[in-house]
């Protein structure tokens with residue numbers, strides 16, 4: 118599935134790279150110049166297209182989403198928060214393009230808030246679903262969508278940038294489609310999450326060929342800045358409680374069984390367990406901060422940026 122030639126860094130084009138780790142039969146390397154982690158050599162374009170046409174990708178295979186359609190409510194909830202941020206930067210709404218729009222859940226929320234929606238999705242089964250949901254065509258690729266340059270008010274890429282072999286080129290292409298003052302927004306797993314760095318065997322985002330690039334707040338900022346975007350905001354999203362030290366975890370579970378918690382108010386003292394739980398979480402986060410001060414406790418990244426007006 119792979120070319121035998123090593124790939125240059127897709128962000129800074131440097132050919133100097135250091136082996137980082139293996140994932141299945143793929144090699145993940147770190148760029149010596151900009152520190153970006155990526156798969157090298159890359160799978161071919163044809164191999165990637167075939168991979169995304171497998172319906173299993175969206176229905177619970179190890180490499181894809183567990184059950185994308187069943188998670189609709191969660192996707193819509195996320196969409197509202199993300200649109201709220203975009204609308205703060207671009208209050209007048211307008212035309213929004215979602216690249217890799219899957220079943221169209223984000224776009225349907227955008228539609229209900231007054232945006233004119235456009236979508237691109239490679240998987241034909243997902244694109245058909247989105248077409249029915251939104252009432253308009255979803256193009257298989259950006260080229261097929263035939264969008265005029267400088268015509269969009271917002272472009273979004275949710276959990277997409279880690280899937281493509283050429284993120285820098287793709288962002289540049291999308292920025293060209295934005296009007297001056299338009300917003301680009303994206304999300305991606307955070308490779309600076311402590312598990313990704315200190316327990317990489319447990320980090321499920323190292324999964325080529327689905328994921329080909331692995332971003333940190335620094336490399337994400339790099340790719341957006343290099344495309345001429347400004348007012349870049351990187352949001353560390355979805356904090357995850359660190360795995361608590363074993364003894365603390367045992368103690369908390371014992372307490373919960375005895376007194377209950379907010380969800381299961383077994384005794385009148387349920388609040389004491391909730392308090393202990395929060396305290397435990399607070400302390401263990403503090404410990405992780407001390408132990409690995411350079412790592413994040415957040416599993417995801419979101420970025421928002423504006424195309425300058427000039």
Ligand SMILES: [Zn+2]
Nearest residue numbers: 126129148151
């Ligand atoms: Zn690089």
